[in-house]
Amino acid sequence: MPAKPHMKRAATRMWAGAAGLATVGALVAAMPADAHDHGHHPKPDRTVDVQLLSFNDLHGNLEPPAGSAGAVTERQADGITKSVPAGGMEYLATSLRTARQGHPYSITAAGGDMIGASPLLSGLFHDEPTIEALNKLKLDVTAVGNHEFDEGATELARMQHGGCHPTEGCYEKGKKFRGADFPYLAANVTSEKTGRPILKPYTVWRKNGVKIGFIGVTLKGTPNVVTAAGVKGLKFADEIETINKYAKELDRQGVKSIVALIHEGGMPSTNAYNDSCDSQGPGSGISGPIVDIAKGVSPKVDALITGHTHQAYVCTIPDPAGNPRMVTSAASFGKLYTDTTLTYDRRTNDIVRTAVKSPKSANHIVRRDQPKAADMSELIARWGKLAAPVANRPQGYISADINGRGSDAPEKPLGDLIADAQLAGLSAPDKGGAQIAFMNPGGIRSDLVYKASGGEGDGVVTYGEAFTVQPFTNMMNVVDLTGAKIISALQQQVSGPNQADPKILQVSKGLTYTLDMTKSGAARVLTDTVKLNGVPLDPAKTYRVAMNEFLAGGGDGFPALVGTNKVVGASDLDVFDAYLTANSSPSNPLAPPASGRITVLK
16 A cells, blocks of 8 residues: 555545544434444434535636636527636635535545646746645645646645745745645656655545545656656556556455546537537547546446546446446536535445436536635735736737637637747747747647736736746747658647547648548648648758747657757747737737638548
8 A cells, every 4th residue: 555645734624534533413413323322323324425526627727717718618408509608716616615515425526737837827826826726625636637747746746745936935925835735646657766656646535434535647648748857757657557456455445435536538529518428328429538448447436537628528438347437527727517426325335326327417617607705816816916017017919819729720810829929039040040830739728818807908918818828938949850750740730649639730820731631640631732931841851940849849749840950949938928029019909810821621
């Protein structure tokens, strides 16, 4: 059994193993009858309903997400859909606290990516504000996600155990960051040196004799979606093998009720959060990696809380024994939460899973027409005051919304803008001599929204808003690539690991080509259409290509982008900010770029 991790007193509120920590009243009402009580107390029911509240992919969104990134699609009774504003920690706290009422057995769990790629309010302070907010929220447990490794394992350990930032120190006078009151679980992330998990692999929630184990894993492909520095010295094991290993370990300890927190997910067949995932049969409405994971995870595991894909679904996928099992995801950014009922059998210590509807589960919108949680408002205001001198600085001007995260198109307006900014910032001979720029779509974290939300004025892009779009501070690289390697990179968008879920690179002006999505794999890229400034790309010629260090390291499944003769430039955010400042003004704002660089045939 792995060694017990360091835990603070605050964390023991729900994790204490002894039933004696409960009140006398709760013991009388909920403990199993004692062998010597001779019937003096009423015998409790054999089963008890345990409420499992869950969410995933918060990414430090303490304030309501802006634009389309802050809305969910809801199916109406008449079949049409509408967009509903959602999210924000003030509302998430109210939603969860309201949901817990009347549920003496309630657990709140998360599926990873609580931090990382965060807006400035949290990201500027290395996500200490988000950990503080999750403590106030009384989060009980979370898995690590890939973004928990954005700043490396040492910084993740600080998030768990506390302590001020090693170079920037403490952000508030007289206050030391105390770390998370809840355990981060990293069952499949081990140290190359020791071979042991870098954080606790599992934990057990206990109350009045009820025991539920939680195992937490991130996707085994985390090294492909995080910079090399972030995962240095770490190994990421297979999700199924890891979960099954620790499920056996928990079972040997007498913990028969088990929930897996998995930072890997799937794609539902529709984008409405409340559409049925099982309308054509169990698991019929979902595809992607989580399907195979769910089919392979041991029947000892009773429910799967997932994430990573930022999608909303509540699906029933049979386990290897053919029994129904819930697989859920609550979109992202705190816009939804999932409420699942786990029916716990006191005699078997297991969850009853005898019908498709047991356990019961549903996603709920974190609506913005409910009262705000006062303690979260205070937290946001306190950190906002510290961030204000930087966050509110005007950086540029736009004439309309420029969508990135909120665009479903392969070529995103904000993707074009970012790629153009990178080309402009690195095209000078002394800056790298870039002729082409590529931007990974997953690195575009938000939209640029025209309507003012912070009082700075419509059309003004502040530093904080630009930071929210480009929060990673990846250094820009310019490398030599042959035309053949550039074409290979374009093919890697839609083949290999990216075939099922294409990752369409955003390209700078001048580069054009056609994607034929009626074909399969690399054939989708019509190579004779790849042109630079109207001239066919020469496979034998060497071009100078700009991209962030993540892509330059082959991230996101693009090994063809690893080039030679590298020049390291400014950060992606600095390049973006400089472009906004140089190319816009109140009287001449930037308009959304016209599409047409990527032609898509369907």
